[in-house]
Amino acid sequence: MTSTKPTTPEKVYSVVPRVAKDAHIKGITQYKKEYQRSIEDPEGFWGEKAREALSWFHDFDVAHYGGFDNGDVAWFLGGKLNASVNCIDRHIVTRGDKTAILWESDEPGVHRRITYKDLLTETCKIANAMLTQGVRKGDTVAIYMPMIPELIMTMLACTRIGAIHSIVFAGFSADALRDRIIDAQSKWVFTADEGKRGGRTLPLKKTVDEAIHGVHVVKNVFVFKRTNNPKVPFHPKIDLDMTKIMPLMRPYCPAEWMDSEDYMFILYTSGSTGKPKGVAHTTGGYLTYAATTCKYTFDLQEDDVYACVADCGWITGHSYIVYGPLCNGATTVMFESTPMYPDCGRYWDLVQRYGITKFYTAPTAIRALMAHGKEFVKKYNRSTLKVLGTVGEPINPEAWKWYYEVVGEKKCMIVDTYWQTETGGHIGVGLPGAAPMKAGSCGLPFFGIDFAILDDQGKELEGVTEGRLCIKSPWPGLARTVYGDHHRYLSVYMAPHPGYYFTGDGARRDADGYYWITGRIDDVLSTSGHRIGTAEVESALVAHNVVTEAAVVGFPHRVKGEGICCYITLIHGVDGTNAVMKELTQQVRSIIGAFATPDIIVFVPSLPKTRSGKIMRRILRKIAHGEEDSIGDVSTLADPDVVPAIIANFKHVL
Ligand code: WTA
Numbered sequence: 001m002t003s004t005k006p007t008t009p010e011k012v013y014s015v016v017p018r019v020a021k022d023a024h025i026k027g028i029t030q031y032k033k034e035y036q037r038s039i040e041d042p043e044g045f046w047g048e049k050a051r052e053a054l055s056w057f058h059d060f061d062v063a064h065y066g067g068f069d070n071g072d073v074a075w076f077l078g079g080k081l082n083a084s085v086n087c088i089d090r091h092i093v094t095r096g097d098k099t100a101i102l103w104e105s106d107e108p109g110v111h112r113r114i115t116y117k118d119l120l121t122e123t124c125k126i127a128n129a130m131l132t133q134g135v136r137k138g139d140t141v142a143i144y145m146p147m148i149p150e151l152i153m154t155m156l157a158c159t160r161i162g163a164i165h166s167i168v169f170a171g172f173s174a175d176a177l178r179d180r181i182i183d184a185q186s187k188w189v190f191t192a193d194e195g196k197r198g199g200r201t202l203p204l205k206k207t208v209d210e211a212i213h214g215v216h217v218v219k220n221v222f223v224f225k226r227t228n229n230p231k232v233p234f235h236p237k238i239d240l241d242m243t244k245i246m247p248l249m250r251p252y253c254p255a256e257w258m259d260s261e262d263y264m265f266i267l268y269t270s271g272s273t274g275k276p277k278g279v280a281h282t283t284g285g286y287l288t289y290a291a292t293t294c295k296y297t298f299d300l301q302e303d304d305v306y307a308c309v310a311d312c313g314w315i316t317g318h319s320y321i322v323y324g325p326l327c328n329g330a331t332t333v334m335f336e337s338t339p340m341y342p343d344c345g346r347y348w349d350l351v352q353r354y355g356i357t358k359f360y361t362a363p364t365a366i367r368a369l370m371a372h373g374k375e376f377v378k379k380y381n382r383s384t385l386k387v388l389g390t391v392g393e394p395i396n397p398e399a400w401k402w403y404y405e406v407v408g409e410k411k412c413m414i415v416d417t418y419w420q421t422e423t424g425g426h427i428g429v430g431l432p433g434a435a436p437m438k439a440g441s442c443g444l445p446f447f448g449i450d451f452a453i454l455d456d457q458g459k460e461l462e463g464v465t466e467g468r469l470c471i472k473s474p475w476p477g478l479a480r481t482v483y484g485d486h487h488r489y490l491s492v493y494m495a496p497h498p499g500y501y502f503t504g505d506g507a508r509r510d511a512d513g514y515y516w517i518t519g520r521i522d523d524v525l526s527t528s529g530h531r532i533g534t535a536e537v538e539s540a541l542v543a544h545n546v547v548t549e550a551a552v553v554g555f556p557h558r559v560k561g562e563g564i565c566c567y568i569t570l571i572h573g574v575d576g577t578n579a580v581m582k583e584l585t586q587q588v589r590s591i592i593g594a595f596a597t598p599d600i601i602v603f604v605p606s607l608p609k610t611r612s613g614k615i616m617r618r619i620l621r622k623i624a625h626g627e628e629d630s631i632g633d634v635s636t637l638a639d640p641d642v643v644p645a646i647i648a649n650f651k652h653v654l
Pocket of ligand 1: 269314315316390391392393394395416417418419420421422442503504505517519520526529530531
């Protein structure tokens with residue numbers, strides 16, 4: 001758990017007048033008024049927003065039903081709509097020739113501009129290709145693609161015909177992809193021959209081939225081409241070459257009428273125990289929430305050039321590269337590369353070339369760039385920028401200040417957006433035209449979000465306090481279930497504190513009602529903004545035949561936010577050599593993916609356990625945090641002598 005505790009009193013940064021001038025929500029009074037209405041009359045408030053943000057084939061009858069206790073939350077009952085129509089068709093008359101997607105390739109300056117009309121044509125062709133292969137409403141479709149426009153088009157093609165997409169981040173390994181394909185029973189997989197990132201080539205098709213080997217559920221693999229490498233294997237019985245199929249398809253495809261509560265997509269995310277869960281979002285509620293948060297958080301205006309430089313494989317990409325901006329008819333930048341390629345000026349070069357007005361990234365990227373100095377930033381004209389967003393983990397005040405002062409030159413608003421895969425969109429954020437900023441705080445609750453801070457016994461705490469962050473009443477963007485396992489949904493989110501949704505995060509509320517996220521309370525890590533369960537890394541490690549036991553904890557990492565520290569016991573007769581260490585690192589990379597690579601591996605004689613055999617993670621965390629002086633009482637351990645041995649081995653590997 002990282003701490004963002006500031007040295008009090010916290011400095012308050014005023015709202016920047018050039019941003020507030022034409023903002024949708026101007027000033028704190030307007031925010032408070034709207035917020036109060038959203039809490040007192042959620043049905044009225046969200047009913048209005050749903051009709052304002054989206055176009056419905058058939059209006060809904062009831063705005064909201066159900067609650068946390070039964071886990072039967074539903075929004076906009078009886079309403080019929082289609083996500084793809086809301087992202088494309090409804091803009092055709094007024095914005096047909098406007099750029100919908102501005103794609104920047106891995107190579108600087110190589111780009112594609114896709115208008116809303118183009119987007120309709122290409123999406124429809126993919127949708128028709130899917131229909132031809134038998135994909136129907138309610139089917140799940142796995143997507144394992146690089147950051148190319150065809151990925152967005154495929155998402156929109158799925159939602160157009162009512163197929164439920166399940167995107168697997170292209171950094172996941174074949175094993176991880178296979179698990180997700182099987183769990184969601186996806187009969188179709190979309191991929192590309194290869195991907196490009198930071199000058200490197202990613203063998204995506206090869207990984208898909210490995211993943212589906214022996215998996216009978218998969219009928220077909222739709223293959224786009226990114227690199228055109230002729231060596232990439234093609235299996236005519238299963239593979240479908242989209243470059244050949246696309247020209248044969250009709251460029252219009254009628255859209256399916258989806259119920260507001262029909263599933264729209266599944267996205268796997270990590271929890272503290274077990275396998276990743278397929279969080280399921282529904283059409284009407286998710287889309288209303290993604291569109292509304294995107295509009296207000298970034299204060300979207302018609303002429304904005306909006307860039308969220310995340311990956312579509314994570315929820316940030318779903319809500320804030322694709323569905324949020326496109327529902328609002330915005331121009332959304334899709335970025336294939338990394339902040340460091342070919343050098344640390346890449347983001348700002350992008351800002352200058354495209355005149356980006358709203359920019360959204362993660363603290364880990366900011367910290368990495370900060371280490372390379374101001375020159376890479378100053379070289380480029382950033383005068384178009386107005387709002388700078390951050391997401392994924394608490395931002396440390398130094399990084400916040402660098403973002404605000406160096407990148408934004410004190411002329412931009414920083415929006416620190418706190419949310420989760422499960423919440424569908426931002427739940428804690430200071431709106432740019434309204435809320436003064438504090439470095440490291442995610443600000444105030446978004447409309448309709450009624451935060452509560454509870455103590456360990458579940459008692460709600462008032463005023464200035466710190467504890468377990470929960471939400472008191474449902475909002476439209478809440479995930480409705482864990483796909484195929486509603487029991488797990490109830491036990492993870494609703495059961496810990498009956499009557500509340502439990503976020504899994506700790507938070508502090510200050511005297512101004514601002515929230516400061518202190519990090520996960522459970523065994524979930526945020527490393528470089530990627531969410532990983534310690535249990536997943538542990539099970540990858542123990543799958544290796546030299547490992548007896550593994551315990552994984554997070555530790556503060558200068559760039560990644562949290563690093564991954566693994567304590568491992570080996571079977572008798574095997575030494576913890578560098579070669580073993582390398583093998584175990586490789587093991588985690590191949591079972592999960594490169595982004596889960598351990599930062600520290602410590603071989604220990606045994607793990608600290610209570611007499612009943614429970615691993616005392618608290619001790620392992622203290623050691624990894626370099627706080628061995630405050631380990632405290634170890635007398636309950638079965639073997640207290642193991643602690644000094646672990647400390648010695650830990651220091652040795654540093
Ligand atoms: C953390 C990412 C502090 C938090 C959108 C949460 C944050 C988890 C912030 C969800 C923020 C996300 N400040 N912590 N602005 N944003 N988190 O599902 O611990 O990948 O529970 O969604 O990231 O991660 P997820």
